Amino acid sequence: MPGFTSIFIPIILAAALWTIILKGYALWYAARGSQKKWFIALLVINTLGILEIVYLIWFRPKPPINEVAPVHTSSSQ
Known part of the structure; x- marks a missing residue:
C-alpha cells in the first residue's frame, strides 16, 4: 500500500x-461586485x-470597456 x-x-x-486558489479568486470578485448571493453560494458549496x-x-462583474486605469504618480522627489 505505500x-x-x-x-x-x-x-x-x-x-x-x-x-483554495479558485475559491479565493471567485470570492474576491463576488465581494467586490456586491454579489451577496454568489458570495454565499461560493463560500458554502464545495465543488x-x-x-x-x-x-x-x-x-463575475465585467469592467466597462472604455474605462481607463488611473495613473498614479509619485510626488516625492
Missing part, C-alpha cells in the same frame, strides 16, 4: 490547492472549483 499513498497524497494536495470556474467565466 505506493498507493505516495500517488494519492500529491493528488489530494493539488486538488486542495486548486480549490473542487467547478462552481468557481462557472462564476468567474460567466457571472
Whole structure:
C-alpha cells in the first residue's frame, strides 16, 4: 500500500490547492461586485472549483470597456 499513498497524497494536495486558489479568486470578485448571493453560494458549496470556474467565466462583474486605469504618480522627489 505505500505506493498507493505516495500517488494519492500529491493528488489530494493539488486538488486542495486548486480549490483554495479558485475559491479565493471567485470570492474576491463576488465581494467586490456586491454579489451577496454568489458570495454565499461560493463560500458554502464545495465543488473542487467547478462552481468557481462557472462564476468567474460567466457571472463575475465585467469592467466597462472604455474605462481607463488611473495613473498614479509619485510626488516625492
